[in-house]
């Protein structure tokens with residue numbers, strides 16, 4: 001199927017392969033290994049002289065169907081699936097970096113990615129420069145002709161900063177022609193933004209979030225040119241992490257993708273209503289949402305995002321008030337993760353970003369008064385009523 005269909009069609013039919021027995025749904029190939037017809041055939045498959053499956057860590061037909069669909073959605077040549085977003089991120093970075101390399105990264109990242117880049121990679125001789133990539137001067141000062149990787153989240157977790165992918169990729173490639181620009185597109189999803197079309201080289205996802213969207217799978221993807229994905233699969237997945245996605249999970253994501261467009265449209269519309277309530281609520285000090293004209297990256301967000309997304313952060317007047325809100329919501333679910341049918345509410349400073357120091361949290365532009373809110377598919381008026389009673393309880 002060509003990429004010329006509209007998104008609602010692509011998420012249902014995109015790259016769907018007809019299978020031998022004609023089943024509409026993709027069969028779950030629940031197998032660890034694949035039987036060879038002969039020793040010669042096994043040898044040819046290992047030597048790459050014959051197409052065909054060998055062992056599920058190296059590939060599985062259910063997972064392959066999913067990879068092909070995700071590659072199409074992101075506009076990449078190929079994709080490799082992982083058993084978590086962190087699996088995708090670590091396998092991609094460990095494949096593409098070596099001792100002595102330099103990486104430039106944004107300072108607002110999911111906590112585990114942040115510690116991987118700022119603490120773990122230096123243990124292997126990789127030198128990170130962690131800066132605010134919305135600060136053009138800081139980014140230009142950090143880039144070097146030998147920089148190997150530039151890494152950021154298209155919408156930063158949890159401060160909702162929006163990176164100008166086109167400008168960052170153009171400058172990075174000019175200064176360091178061999179450098180690869182990697183964008184984590186988890187918050188935006190391929191329906192809101194396609195970083196590869198703006199000049200990024202690799203896109204990574206936590207598919208645990210919107211792509212699966214039902215709170216029952218942990219998964220990740222890396223999408224890029226075939227040559228890069230082949231390397232990430234054969235080194236980062238096969239040899240380093242072994243973080244392979246199971247066929248059952250691949251099936252569940254394939255199933256969920258069919259409703260990605262209607263889920264995202266409803267979530268984005270619900271979010272606008274909730275933002276409108278939050279900016280008027282006297283108990284809320286500040287709302288972080290890329291669709292607000294006062295958001296520092298509003299112009300970039302307007303240029304880059306097809307919709308403003310389903311994630312909101314907001315700061316209460318005190319840490320105590322934030323805690324009371326979290327303890328008093330009745331409909332919103334107090335849990336980390338995001339992108340599910342249920343609205344999820346959490347406290348980044350003590351939860352998803354608890355591995356960051358106070359200074360790192362400040363540099364990322366938030367505080368312990370911040371609440372992160374992942375809007376779900378409930379009626380937005382019910383969510384607003386729930387927040388209203390929790391705000392009143394916190395007063």
Ligand SMILES: Cc1ncc(COP(=O)(O)O)c(C=O)c1O
Nearest residue numbers: 084085086110157186206208219
């Ligand atoms: C932006 C972002 N990237 C990556 C991850 C890691 O994904 P996973 O939990 O699937 O390993 C997360 C998790 O919350 C995330 O928010």
